[in-house]
Amino acid sequence: xxxxxxxxxxxxxxxxxxxxxxxxxxxxxxxxxxxxxxxxxxxxxxxxxxxxxxxxxxxxxxxxxxxxxxxxxxxxxxxxxxxxxxxxxxxxxxxxxxxxxxxxxxxxxxxxxxxxxxxxxxxxxxxxxxxxxxxxxxxxxxxxxxxxxxxxxxxxxxxxxxxxxxxxxxxxxxxxxxxxxxxxxxxxxxxxxxxxxxxxxxxxxxxxxxxxxxxxxxxxxxxxxxxxxxxxxxxxxxxxxxxxxxxxxxxxxxxxxxxxxxxxxxxxxxxxxxxxxxxxxxxxxxxxxxxxxxxxxxxxxxxxxxxxxxxxxxxxxxxxxxxxxxxxxxxxxxxxxxxxxxxxxxxxxxxxxxxxxxxx
Numbered sequence: 001x002x003x004x005x006x007x008x009x010x011x012x013x014x015x016x017x018x019x020x021x022x023x024x025x026x027x028x029x030x031x032x033x034x035x036x037x038x039x040x041x042x043x044x045x046x047x048x049x050x051x052x053x054x055x056x057x058x059x060x061x062x063x064x065x066x067x068x069x070x071x072x073x074x075x076x077x078x079x080x081x082x083x084x085x086x087x088x089x090x091x092x093x094x095x096x097x098x099x100x101x102x103x104x105x106x107x108x109x110x111x112x113x114x115x116x117x118x119x120x121x122x123x124x125x126x127x128x129x130x131x132x133x134x135x136x137x138x139x140x141x142x143x144x145x146x147x148x149x150x151x152x153x154x155x156x157x158x159x160x161x162x163x164x165x166x167x168x169x170x171x172x173x174x175x176x177x178x179x180x181x182x183x184x185x186x187x188x189x190x191x192x193x194x195x196x197x198x199x200x201x202x203x204x205x206x207x208x209x210x211x212x213x214x215x216x217x218x219x220x221x222x223x224x225x226x227x228x229x230x231x232x233x234x235x236x237x238x239x240x241x242x243x244x245x246x247x248x249x250x251x252x253x254x255x256x257x258x259x260x261x262x263x264x265x266x267x268x269x270x271x272x273x274x275x276x277x278x279x280x281x282x283x284x285x286x287x288x289x290x291x292x293x294x295x296x297x298x299x300x301x302x303x304x305x306x307x308x309x310x311x312x313x314x315x316x317x318x319x320x321x322x323x324x325x326x327x328x329x330x331x332x333x334x335x336x337x338x339x340x341x342x343x344x345x346x347x348x349x350x351x352x353x354x355x356x357x358x359x360x
Contacts, residue, residue: 069211
């Protein structure tokens, strides 16, 4: 075999090996019309991930503490007599406004009035005795002891009169402060005693708001702190009040501190006992870049987010600032106008094709 024949045989063997290899490659993969494997085409045309996004912009960052509270009156008392007796007259109308010192109810004081008349009748005679004894004493006609006795009798009579007048005052029930009187619990002719409640008197202007908050805020909330509140079933009307006092200690069972705020309630539109939704603004940053907390992907001690760029997901490292219940302030890493991907973050990878469903 000459040299030329040997080279021809080697070339034919190489061609056979190449053909066999091409056969093995194409036997496990269908060939498309342009000669490319179908599996490669499927991989290249894989469906994009559908996500939501929002455009990065400046926003107000607020952190609100929300809790429940209750309206309580500025003053409230159950009215009752300090003495006992038959109720003769009721002077108030139920549900009406009464002034401090206004007479509300009267019990029978006839025996006391008779006793007062008797004592006052004796007063003139006692004063005359003191005058006569003093005149005689100047002439040394009576002893000093006799003069002191009639003076003591006069002072005792004045004391008896004062006591009877005080007892007569106890037969009159007067309003201790301005307020609205509630429904009466007695009628004329009923027997009153210190244990019998006549009615409830409530001072509703101003009105107090009592609520509790976690002890972690005890260093941030105090007298002078402004609160917003609304009636639980009417959230559209927002009222403003200021805290004026805190409880002296933290309630151990719930680790909460009780506060009271005050609202003028000059028109009397709020009634005591109503439940309210209380909001205390803990933080307010007018111009901040904030993002939803679920958009952040922590990885190896670095906080990342994914941006939408040219149909692809691109990761960016960020620096976090203040945090609220659902949003996080971003101090660096994002620019105004960036399109931030806010959903499907656990499936995102660098360069992954994404389709935007919603963008805010």
